[in-house]
Amino acid sequence: MRLFLANTPSAALLFGTLSLLPTFSHADLPQDSRRAGGIAVIEVEPKTTTASFGELPVALVFEGNKKYAIVGLPVTITTGTHILNTDLDHVDFTVADYTYPEQRLTITDQSKVSPDPEQLARYHREAVEQATVYKNFSPLQVTNFPKFIWPAHGIISSPFGFKRFFNDEPRAPHAGLDIAAGFGTVARAPANGVVVQTGDYFFNGQTVMIDHGQGIVTMLCHLSRIDVKIGQSVAQGEAIGLVGKTGRATGPHLHFGVSLNNARVDPLLVLPKDQSEGQTTTKNVP
Numbered sequence: 592m593r594l595f596l597a598n599t600p601s602a603a604l605l606f607g608t609l610s611l612l613p614t615f616s617h618a619d620l621p622q623d624s625r626r627a628g629g630i631a632v633i634e635v636e637p638k639t640t641t642a643s644f645g646e647l648p649v650a651l652v653f654e655g656n657k658k659y660a661i662v663g664l665p666v667t668i669t670t671g672t673h674i675l676n677t678d679l680d681h682v683d684f685t686v687a688d689y690t691y692p693e694q695r696l697t698i699t700d701q702s703k704v705s706p707d708p709e710q711l712a713r714y715h716r717e718a719v720e721q722a723t724v725y726k727n728f729s730p731l732q733v734t735n736f737p738k739f740i741w742p743a744h745g746i747i748s749s750p751f752g753f754k755r756f757f758n759d760e761p762r763a764p765h766a767g768l769d770i771a772a773g774f775g776t777v778a779r780a781p782a783n784g785v786v787v788q789t790g791d792y793f794f795n796g797q798t799v800m801i802d803h804g805q806g807i808v809t810m811l812c813h814l815s816r817i818d819v820k821i822g823q824s825v826a827q828g829e830a831i832g833l834v835g836k837t838g839r840a841t842g843p844h845l846h847f848g849v850s851l852n853n854a855r856v857d858p859l860l861v862l863p864k865d866q867s868e869g870q871t872t873t874k875n876v877p
């Protein structure tokens with residue numbers, strides 16, 4: 592087994608000066624953040640052809656002449672040591688402890704807080720449908736990690752990972768980022784990809800899921816209108832629909848989700864810090 596220490600705290604101990612550097616980050620790679628809901632960016636042997644985490648294949652991308660596995664870490668992951676398996680090797684890495692803040696929301700439609708059995712059955716059917724998409728490792732091969740753009744502009748009304756309470760009842764942590772864009776704002780494809788699912792879901796409302804290759808999937812929810820079809824290729828910046836408040840939403844906003852190897856991760860780890868970076872605001876406005 593070989594350990595790739597360059598991005599781990601132990602490397603910083605071994606090579607003291609490294610500890611002065613900011614958290615590992617590169618323009619063409621997501622931010623390395625080894626916590627529940629984070630991403631482990633792990634250097635692997637350049638000749639590696641496959642990598643897996645748990646049961647699922649993991650994206651492998653080039654950065655210059657180096658190769659990295661981009662491992663999504665589910666919000667349910669335990670802290671401590673985990674293993675990335677590759678066709679050549681395996682790599683240990685450590686997931687750090689991290690506590691997300693709490694958020695309390697009041698939902699007037701009580702059925703969206705405590706769904707009745709029929710609504711729950713519908714929700715479970717939809718969850719299976721979405722999970723099927725998330726687990727798909729599409730043959731669309733990316734060689735570099737996509738340089739994402741923001742799918743819409745606005746303040747972040749609810750960050751990723753918040754432990755949410757609806758009308759004081761605890762619910763699953765927030766699996767995406769809420770962007771408070773106005774009703775009817777154009778929602779755009781954050782990177783090139785293929786529309787793999789559209790639907791009108793109980794909680795997520797009108798939703799578009801885009802496959803960017805190698806298990807990298809994004810989800811845009813609560814749309815008031817969907818302008819793309821399943822199977823359609825979309826270019827980065829292309830309009831996919833309009834922001835709305837369908838599903839469980841307290842007001843118009845875009846819920847933006849990012850999934851890697853079927854793990855929903857913090858979208859801020861893949862988005863540029865500047866919301867306008869890379870935007871082509873005139874493209875395909877309906």
Ligand SMILES: [Zn+2]
Pocket residue numbers: 749765767768769845846847
């Ligand atoms: Zn949301």
